Structures are given as C-alpha cells and as structure tokens.
Amino acid sequence: MIKRWFKEFKNLGNEEIEKIPDEERREFLKIGLIITGVFAGGSLLSVVSKVAEGLATPEELKNNYPYKPHYSMVFKIDLCIDCERCVEACNLTNQVPDYGWRTMILERYSSKAVDQKRIFLPILCNHCNHPPCVIACPTKATIKDSQTGIVKMVSYKCIGCKTCMTACPYNARYFNEERHAVDKCDFCWEKRLSKGITPTACVEACPAGVRIFGDLSDPLSEVYRLVHQLGKPVWVLKPETGAKPNVFYTIS
Amino acid sequence: MKKIIKILIFLSFLLGFSGLAYLQERSEEGLVIPNEEIGAPEIVYNKPVKGVLFSHKYHVGELGLSCESCHPKLFEMQALKAQENPDFNMNALYQGKYCGACHDGKMAFASNTKCATCHIGVKGLKRLEKEMKTGKK
Amino acid sequence: MNLGKYLPGTKASRFLLGLTFLVFLISMAFGIHAMHIGYRHAYGVTREIPWGVLISGYVFFVVTSTGLCIVSSIGHVFGVKSFIPIAKRAVYLSIITLLAGFMVIFFDLENPFRMLIWNLFSPNLTSNIWWMGTLYGVYLFFMSLEFFFLLVEKHRSATIAGLLGLISGVAAHSNLGAVFGMLHGREFWYGPYMPIYFIASAAASGCTAIIFFTYLGYKLMNEKMERAMEISLQAVGKVWALVLAILMFFTTWKLITAFVGGEGKILAVKELISGKYAFNFWFFEVFLGMILPFIILLVSRFQNLTHMFIASLLAFIGIYFMRVDLVVLGQVVSHYFELSITDFPTFLSYTPTIYENMIIIGAIAFTILTFLIGEGVFKGHKVEIH
Numbered sequence: 217m218i219k220r221w222f223k224e225f226k227n228l229g230n231e232e233i234e235k236i237p238d239e240e241r242r243e244f245l246k247i248g249l250i251i252t253g254v255f256a257g258g259s260l261l262s263v264v265s266k267v268a269e270g271l272a273t274p275e276e277l278k279n280n281y282p283y284k285p286h287y288s289m290v291f292k293i294d295l296c297i298d299c300e301r302c303v304e305a306c307n308l309t310n311q312v313p314d315y316g317w318r319t320m321i322l323e324r325y326s327s328k329a330v331d332q333k334r335i336f337l338p339i340l341c342n343h344c345n346h347p348p349c350v351i352a353c354p355t356k357a358t359i360k361d362s363q364t365g366i367v368k369m370v371s372y373k374c375i376g377c378k379t380c381m382t383a384c385p386y387n388a389r390y391f392n393e394e395r396h397a398v399d400k401c402d403f404c405w406e407k408r409l410s411k412g413i414t415p416t417a418c419v420e421a422c423p424a425g426v427r428i429f430g431d432l433s434d435p436l437s438e439v440y441r442l443v444h445q446l447g448k449p450v451w452v453l454k455p456e457t458g459a460k461p462n463v464f465y466t467i468s
Numbered sequence: 469m470k471k472i473i474k475i476l477i478f479l480s481f482l483l484g485f486s487g488l489a490y491l492q493e494r495s496e497e498g499l500v501i502p503n504e505e506i507g508a509p510e511i512v513y514n515k516p517v518k519g520v521l522f523s524h525k526y527h528v529g530e531l532g533l534s535c536e537s538c539h540p541k542l543f544e545m546q547a548l549k550a551q552e553n554p555d556f557n558m559n560a561l562y563q564g565k566y567c568g569a570c571h572d573g574k575m576a577f578a579s580n581t582k583c584a585t586c587h588i589g590v591k592g593l594k595r596l597e598k599e600m601k602t603g604k605k
Numbered sequence: 606m607n608l609g610k611y612l613p614g615t616k617a618s619r620f621l622l623g624l625t626f627l628v629f630l631i632s633m634a635f636g637i638h639a640m641h642i643g644y645r646h647a648y649g650v651t652r653e654i655p656w657g658v659l660i661s662g663y664v665f666f667v668v669t670s671t672g673l674c675i676v677s678s679i680g681h682v683f684g685v686k687s688f689i690p691i692a693k694r695a696v697y698l699s700i701i702t703l704l705a706g707f708m709v710i711f712f713d714l715e716n717p718f719r720m721l722i723w724n725l726f727s728p729n730l731t732s733n734i735w736w737m738g739t740l741y742g743v744y745l746f747f748m749s750l751e752f753f754f755l756l757v758e759k760h761r762s763a764t765i766a767g768l769l770g771l772i773s774g775v776a777a778h779s780n781l782g783a784v785f786g787m788l789h790g791r792e793f794w795y796g797p798y799m800p801i802y803f804i805a806s807a808a809a810s811g812c813t814a815i816i817f818f819t820y821l822g823y824k825l826m827n828e829k830m831e832r833a834m835e836i837s838l839q840a841v842g843k844v845w846a847l848v849l850a851i852l853m854f855f856t857t858w859k860l861i862t863a864f865v866g867g868e869g870k871i872l873a874v875k876e877l878i879s880g881k882y883a884f885n886f887w888f889f890e891v892f893l894g895m896i897l898p899f900i901i902l903l904v905s906r907f908q909n910l911t912h913m914f915i916a917s918l919l920a921f922i923g924i925y926f927m928r929v930d931l932v933v934l935g936q937v938v939s940h941y942f943e944l945s946i947t948d949f950p951t952f953l954s955y956t957p958t959i960y961e962n963m964i965i966i967g968a969i970a971f972t973i974l975t976f977l978i979g980e981g982v983f984k985g986h987k988v989e990i991h
Contacts, residue, residue, distance in 0.1 A: 382791065457789050
C-alpha cells in the first residue's frame with residue numbers, strides 16, 4: 217500500500233514521458249503548462265481518483281484496472297439539462313417502478329452563486345472498486361462482478377435487511393417489491409450489455425452528450441481519455457469514503 | 469324544454485371534457501404562465517426536450533427589451549408556436565436563429581454555455597406546474 | 606386444565622399475563638398485515654432512511670440480552686458469589702429478550718425465510734451483519750444449553766455453556782456495533798467507537814433489566830425477597846452505577862470528538878443535541894437513561910430496591926430512545942448535503958408508523974409474557990447457593 221503510494225508520488229514528481237503512449241504524450245505536451253500547474257498545486261490530483269496512474273505503463277494500467285472491460289461512466293455535467301430522457305429510458309428498460317430510481321438527476325442550486333445559479337448532477341450507482349454494499353451484504357446477494365467490475369444484484373439471495381442501502385454513500389439502492397430484492401443500476405447488464413447491446417439505455421437516450429460509457433482499461437476509449445486528461449478537472453463524488461468509484465465527473 | 473336542458477347539459481359536459489383534454493395536452497407540450505404586468509407570458513417548451521424556460525418578465529421587464537426586438541422577426545406572438553418547427557433545436561440556436569439571435573455570446577450569453585440557465589429541466593417544469601396550481605407567483 | 610399450577614402469584618400477575626398476551630396477538634396481527642400489504646406501505650422507512658424503529662427495537666432487545674448474559678456470567682462463569690442468585694433468571698431473560706429481538710427483526714426483513722437458507726449457503730465473511738446474525742444464533746444455542754444445564758443442576762456444564770454463550774454473545778454484539786461502525790459512508794457511525802460503546806451499553810442494559818425483572822417478579826408473585834437476592838441486586842446496582850458512569854463518559858467524548866470530525870458528523874451531532882432530536886437526546890437518553898438512574902442509585906445508596914426498580918424503569922425508557930437516536934441519526938444527514946441539492950433537504954425525516962410501533966410494543970409484551978410464564982413455570986428461578 218505505502219509502496220504504491222510512494223510510486224504514485226514518484227510518478228507525480230518526475231513524469232516519465234518516455235513511458236507514455238504516443239497519443240497520450242501529444243496530449244501531454246499540448247497541455248504541458250497546465251500539467252505543471254496541476255502538479256505544482258497538487259490539490260487537484262488528490263481528488264481525482266486515478267489521474268496519476270493515467271501516466272502509467274501498460275502493466276501498471278492492468279493493475280489499476282483489474283477488470284476487462286473495466287466499465288465506467290463519465291459525466292460532462294455542465295451539459296446536463298435535466299430533460300430526464302435518461303431516467304425515462306432507464307425506467308423503461310429496467311422496469312423500474314415509480315417509487316424507485318436507478319439513476320436520477322440532482323439539481324444543485326445556489327442563489328448566492330456567481331453567474332449561473334443552477335447545475336444538474338446526474339447520479340447512479342458508482343460501481344465502486346471497494347463497494348461498501350458488497351462488503352456489507354450478509355448473503356452475497358450483491359456482488360462485484362469479477363469480469364466487468366459491475367456491482368450486480370443476485371436477487372434471489374436478497375434477504376431484505378437493507379444494510380446495503382445504509383452502506384451505500386451514493387443513495388443508489390432501493391427495495392423493489394416486484395423483485396423482492398434491493399434493486400440498483402447494473403449498467404444495463406441484464407437488459408443490454410449481456411446481450412451484446414452497448415451502451416447503456418441512459419447513455420443512448422441522452423440528447424446532450426452528458427453521459428459517456430466505456431472501458432476504462434482501454435486507452436483508446438473515450439472514458440479513458442476523459443479520465444486521464446489533465447486539462448479539465450475530473451472528480452468523483454464523496455472520495456472521502458474510500459469506495460473508489462468508477463463514475464467520474466468532468467466538464468465539457 | 470327538458471330535452472333541451474338535457475342536451476345543453478350534455479353539450480357543456482362534452483365541452484368541459486374536451487377543454488380539459490386540451491389543457492392536458494397543452495401542459496404536455498409546454499407551460500404558459502400568464503403575467504398581467506408585462507402582458508406576455510412565461511413559456512416553458514417541452515419539445516424536443518422538456519423544460520426550456522423563456523421569460524418575458526426577465527427579457528422585457530428586467531432587461532427592458534422592446535417587443536420589436538423579437539416580434540415578429542424571431543418569434544410569432546403565439547406561445548409554443550416555435551416548437552412546432554422541426555428546426556427548433558440547439559443547432560438552429562447556434563446558427564443564430566430563435567433565441568440564438570441574441571444568445572450568441574455577444575449580446576447575451578452564448579447558447580452553448582450555461583445550459584442549465586435556459587433549461588430548467590423537468591424539475592423546474594414540475595415546480596412551475598405546482599406553483600401554477602397553487603396559484604403562487 | 607389446571608393452569609393455576611403454573612401460574613401462581615397475584616391477581617395482578619394474571620391480569621398482566623392476559624393483557625400482554627392480548628397485546629402480543631394484536632401486534633402480531635399488525636405485523637402480519639404489514640407483511641401482507643408490503644412494508645413500503647406499512648412502515649415509515651424510506652429509501653434514504655431504510656432503518657427505522659424496528660432496527661432500533663432489535664438493537665434494544667439484543668443489547669439487553671447480551672447485557673443479561675454478561676451480568677449472569679459474573680456470578681455463573683466467573684464465580685462472584687453475590688451474583689449467583691440472579692444468574693438463572695438472567696439467563697432465562699437473556700433468551701427471551703433475544704427472541705423478542707428476533708421477532709422484531711423478522712418483521713423488518715423483507716425476506717426473512719431466505720435468510721435461513723442463504724445465511725448458511727452463501728455466507729459473506731466480510732459482512733458484519735452475517736457474523737452478527739450467525740453468532741447470535743450460536744449464542745442462542747449456548748444460552749439455551751446453559752439454561753437447560755441450570756435446570757438439571759449440572760453446574761459445571763452450565764458454566765462452560767455460559768462461558769461459550771458469553772463469548773459468542775460479546776462477539777455477536779460487538780459485530781452488531783460494527784454493522785454500524787464499519788459503514789464508511791455514514792460518518793455519524795463510522796469508527797471503532799461503535800463496537801466498544803455497544804458492549805458498555807449492553808452491560809448497562811443488562812443491569813437495568815435484571816433489577817427491573819427480578820423486583821417485578823417478586824412483587825407480582827407476592828413473595829418476600831430472600832436476603833441473598835437483595836444483596837445480589839444491590840451488588841448489581843453498584844455495577845450498574847459504574848457502567849452508567851462509563852456510558853456518560855463515552856457519550857460526552859462522542860459529542861466532543863464529533864466537532865472535529867467531518868461535516869456530516871457535525872451536522873448529525875448538532876441535530877442530536879440542538880435539532881429535532883434534542884428532546885429525545887437530553888430528556889430521554891441523557892436524563893432518563895443515564896443521569897436520573899445514576900442519581901437515584903446514589904441517593905438510595907444501593908440499598909432501597911424499590912428506588913432501584915424505579916430507576917431501572919426510567920432507564921429502560923431512556924435506553925429505548927438511546928437506540929432510536931443511534932439508529933436514525935446515522936441516516937438523517939442527506940447523502941449529498943454538501944452540494945446544496947434542492948431535491949433533498951439537509952436533514953431527512955423519518956416518523957415511525959403505527960405498524961412499526963405496534964411491533965415494538967408486541968415484542969415488549971412478548972418479553973413480559975414469557976417472563977411471567979417463566980416465573981410460574983420455573984418457580985421464581987430459585988438457585989441453591991452452594
């Protein structure tokens with residue numbers, strides 16, 4: 217653990233440019249100035265889950281992203297207009313009852329804010345690398361898929377103790393009466409991904425390009441590029457819980 | 469006589485229901501909240517996406533824009549008319565049509581910025597609907 | 606049928622027996638109806654606050670059970686002479702309070718029957734709730750065994766079963782604390798404090814319960830307390846005062862340290878001490894649950910059992926609110942409170958429904974009912990002192 221931290225720290229110190237893939241390096245040089253600023257400041261990196269590893273070698277990459285594909289979602293939140301087509305699509309695809317939700321849009325509003333007073337913040341299950349819900353479930357009714365990293369439900373094992381609901385820092389779970397089990401976003405695994413349909417229903421429905429879905433372990437994927445760029449801030453919600461979410465937020 | 473009354477009652481019911489249905493449809497399409505002071509309403513578009521607010525109160529009342537700056541060149545004086553047009557979307561705005569005539573980054577903030585200012589979203593829509601029902605301003 | 610043989614005692618005790626039986630039946634009807642219409646409609650819990658008074662009630666009963674086990678073990682397992690007279694009743698009570706707890710959790714779990722299967726076939730060893738459930742099962746087994754050995758006067762075996770019961774009980778109970786303490790998304794609970802606090806608070810509950818029920822038992826059966834039993838209860842009183850002091854100490858530091866914690870924790874604690882839960886906290890939890898019993902104990906100089914009984918009654922009420930605060934406060938701060946969200950208020954609210962309250966009342970009735978039956982059937986849990 218400490219060793220890894222130290223390594224990350226070293227990576228921060230001397231950016232080993234020769235190890236970076238070509239494409240990455242171009243990006244890197246293009247925004248070189250900003251990078252220096254970020255590194256000097258440091259603070260930005262501490263909130264970003266994985267940026268330091270973004271400049272890592274392939275095998276390090278593999279260590280950082282143990283799943284293949286390592287499903288992940290990135291939100292360009294400034295584009296979100298709360299048209300809720302994503303929510304509608306999700307509800308339809310996954311038969312979400314009217315008393316529950318798998319994804320929702322939060323509205324952040326501050327009358328004291330300078331200029332723009334409102335911004336929308338889409339949320340869903342963060343498919344954490346250290347999922348508190350999976351740790352807490354007594355009967356392994358919720359699992360972290362060892363292939364894809366998706367946090368799934370095994371509905372027939374759910375005893376309905378609701379510990380996962382209290383454990384989840386993101387309010388991503390609800391009890392579904394029809395399923396007799398807690399229900400949550402599974403990145404449309406059941407209804408789409410497992411049948412070879414990508415992306416998820418919400419991503420497909422979004423008219424504003426807010427949601428980007430893909431394989432975080434693939435350096436060519438858009439999610440990879442968005443998460444590992446340094447020009448714009450990339451952050452996760454509630455990093456202090458240590459859950460290591462796989463849902464990232466950035467701006468367009 | 470009785471028959472006539474019956475028919476009248478029946479007709480008024482029919483009218484009432486169709487009126488209701490019409491109202492329902494209107495609120496699906498969008499929201500028009502009258503404003504006595506300005507003499508022009510607040511309008512929420514629901515097509516193609518839900519929840520875009522245009523406020524006469526702000527544009528006329530607070531900014532003091534004259535009616536002529538929009539009517540009839542950019543918009544007809546009929547609420548929710550513009551959203552019937554197939555090109556009432558962001559691309560048109562970026563090309564300087566509709567709201568984009570002013571929201572081009574020079575006269576007013578550009579249409580490709582501050583999305584959540586024009587777009588009040590489903591949440592904003594529901595809030596306004598509720599305010600309208602309860603008669604609050 | 607000659608029930609009277611099993612149910613000696615005063616009219617009051619028989620009346621209470623009938624009453625608690627009736628209340629128990631009514632509450633069962635409520636519980637089953639809730640199950641039928643679906644807990645979402647029957648209970649006040651929500652997606653954001655999924656744990657309500659039923660979990661509090663469960664905690665309340667199993668804390669009491671563990672506490673009774675601890676108290677009984679002082680005499681029984683560790684051989685402190687003055688604690689021996691209370692031990693048998695304490696063991697019996699610890700079994701019935703645990704069953705009452707199970708009854709409450711039965712109506713909280715959405716699929717209680719699945720638990721029996723998957724707890725066994727699909728255990729998750731990282732889950733505190735799994736350990737808690739399983740260890741409580743083991744605990745129930747050992748306590749029943751201990752009680753059986755006590756009945757047949759096999760004291761060596763009883764001691765061993767008691768020791769194993771104590772170990773599994775304390776393990777189960779600290780795991781219950783850890784169920785809360787290891788939820789790192791919930792700042793109010795998170796940390797090593799919970800398991801430790803739970804054990805301390807179990808000891809307090811145990812002392813409360815044994816004083817309450819022993820005194821009540823003698824009064825209802827209209828029997829004069831033996832000198833040995835009096836001495837025993839007075840000794841329990843002293844332990845109780847000590848544990849209460851420890852609890853006050855814990856609570857104080859919990860509050861003080863919270864103010865250098867994360868913002869979520871500060872908010873929760875502020876809500877507790879000066880918000881909507883302030884009355885619960887200051888009046889029930891602090892005053893009734895800790896300070897007043899402590900003062901009564903000191904004033905009665907651990908001699909006057911009637912005073913101690915009153916103290917234990919007050920403490921019971923206080924402890925119930927203590928559990929409610931503990932469970933609910935951990936969830937009231939909205940998940941995204943830092944982000945000035947309009948969708949959820951900073952403080953979420955939860956109000957228990959009649960269904961939830963009736964189930965708690967039913968569990969209390971069940972405890973008193975089985976306690977009364979126990980007094981009758983086991984003839985006042987008399988223990989010969991060797």
